[in-house]
Amino acid sequence: MSTMDLHIPREVSSLRQQVTDRLRDAILYGAFEPGQKLVERELCEQLGISRTLLREALQHLQAEGLIVNVPHKGPSVAVIDAQEAREIYQVRQSLEALAGEGFARNATDDQVRRLRLCLNYLHTPDAAANMLVAKNGFYAILLEGCGNNVVGQMLTQLNNRVTLLRRVSLAKQGRLPETLKELGAIVDAIEARDPELAGRLCAQHVAKAAEVVAGQFANTTEPNRKPEK
Amino acid sequence: MSTMDLHIPREVSSLRQQVTDRLRDAILYGAFEPGQKLVERELCEQLGISRTLLREALQHLQAEGLIVNVPHKGPSVAVIDAQEAREIYQVRQSLEALAGEGFARNATDDQVRRLRLCLNYLHTPDAAANMLVAKNGFYAILLEGCGNNVVGQMLTQLNNRVTLLRRVSLAKQGRLPETLKELGAIVDAIEARDPELAGRLCAQHVAKAAEVVAGQFANTTEPNRKPEK
DNA sequence: ATTGACAGATTGTATGACAATATGGGAGAA
DNA sequence: TTCTCCCATATTGTCATACAATCTGTCAAT
Incomplete structure (x- = not known):
């Protein structure tokens, strides 16, 4: 190869990214049932993060179609019919x-x-x-x-x-x-x-x-x- | 039609939804140039909302691929090559x-x-x-x-x-x-x-x-x- | 001109607060 | 008993603030 790649990836960090990925895996690998309600406070405690961060991650996953959100009822794992x-x-x-x-x-x-x-x-x-x-x-x-x-x-x-x-x-x-x-x-x-x-x-x-x-x-x-x- | 649709859409509210839609429209209809940096403080003032809400909306749009985010440099409108x-x-x-x-x-x-x-x-x-x-x-x-x-x-x-x-x-x-x-x-x-x-x-x-x-x-x-x- | 260090600006994350809404349960009526 | 209504409580939606981490531009020194 002609030029060496000296790029140092910084994206490994970004707590929010980690939270998003963890949640996604948890949903996909069955830690939550489809349709299950996701309570913010509980998730915050389990993940050891603030509500701010959790809600940002939830927004991301919602855009991906993995969770749905009913206003004032909270997010839940999407159900595929x-x-x-x-x-x-x-x-x-x-x-x-x-x-x-x-x-x-x-x-x-x-x-x-x-x-x-x-x-x-x-x-x-x-x-x-x-x-x-x-x-x-x-x-x-x-x-x-x-x-x-x-x-x-x-x-x-x-x-x-x-x-x-x-x-x-x-x-x-x-x-x-x-x-x-x-x-x-x-x-x-x-x-x-x-x-x-x-x-x-x-x-x-x-x-x-x-x-x-x-x-x-x-x-x-x-x-x-x-x-x- | 057999049954009348009495559903009252509550989703019209949800300030976050409105913010997300507004931002998306602004990006799509050219209020921002592709590649342009989006400064949180400015957007908050222009939209009249808190940073919390703005960042949630940005997460959503990022998942949609309309904006990209470099850690500690901030979000910017996606560029299509x-x-x-x-x-x-x-x-x-x-x-x-x-x-x-x-x-x-x-x-x-x-x-x-x-x-x-x-x-x-x-x-x-x-x-x-x-x-x-x-x-x-x-x-x-x-x-x-x-x-x-x-x-x-x-x-x-x-x-x-x-x-x-x-x-x-x-x-x-x-x-x-x-x-x-x-x-x-x-x-x-x-x-x-x-x-x-x-x-x-x-x-x-x-x-x-x-x-x-x-x-x-x-x-x-x-x-x-x-x-x- | 280049280097280096510093100050200001911006983002990343946490915390606490309060309003709006949903939920469950109990008091009272049929 | 069973149903209805109302309220206490829990949860979500949104905000303001705070501080650490990082970036950026500037200015001095070489």
Whole structure:
């Protein structure tokens, strides 16, 4: 490389950023149930920060669609219903096709290699333990190499929102072999540098996932769920 | 309609919401230049609110990608460079195709009628005066009727970000006749209830707009722009 | 002209305060 | 008993203030 990168990242600090990230993780990894009310005072104590800071972080997460806020009732974790899930998966289908296509077209050979390695790792029992994290690694490489950061941001947002449907990931466990086969086909198309095929396979992959989610919703129908007081 | 809507919207209040909206409009409609530094104290005075509230609003807009924040240097209006513009238009192309396709498939006859009316209005000299608002009306109907709110949210975000490139809209003025012709073709396809065609035409329309923007960027090349101190 | 240090300005975070609104519970009526 | 109304309490919405951390521009010294 011609010039060395001497940049020192200062963004590691910024307490607010840390708070936002922590809260986001807490929501995504299930520390709070969807629909659960978030009480400011409690969160302040748990995080050891002031209300000022907490409320700024909440605003950020609200803009990301992870929490909703009813005036004078307080924020609560967003709830994804069947309709919204359908819509999200439809959009994901378009965007992941775009990402896959872009990756096959623009990624460096090294990125393609790393994608293949990541896929191999997904086959190991080690990955099966925490599939969520492992699969996120795969997507991270895909989004990094697709040559379009914007699509990455959008997909990350959408992904976070579907992650709120955590019961879904359980259903995915049984589908793991198929999932891996589909991902394998995608990587094959990428290695062959066939953008059109890669994009189509990505779209199909998301479509399959959407079916599973839809089925899950059909089962989990709760005719008259009582809000716990 | 079977049931009357007695809902009284309380969201009209919420000072924070108003502040956020005002700031967003101010940024989008050009009260601030892209890249301009936003000084908290000044904004507080101009808006007549406390720093607490202002900073919450800024967090929200930051999450929307309209402002960026460098720690201890303060927030500033986001700047879109050529690369990012390309990426945004690429994503828009996919999503507007999705919206157009969905509209042709799912919109009510009344919504189709309103879309046609809006297009007719766009031909009047009255609309030419403030094309920005008029065109937003067209998109609002499209997004409302496409049966997918999520794609609406995503496109709104993207649209806001390209609006930061206001010089672009000037370039569009000369392209107005073509624009109207393209929109006309889209509405035709929708009235014919041909989702596949409508989607393709939407994608083409965005692609054309992207070309214009790209050309504009090529002209506006500023080899060594000095940051004004 | 360059370096260095200092003063002022701005942001980052915390605290306390008070008004507005929501919530739960009890007193009283049917 | 059950329902209704009202109130005490809790929580949110917003503000003012304070202080530490950091940036920025200036001015002196070399």
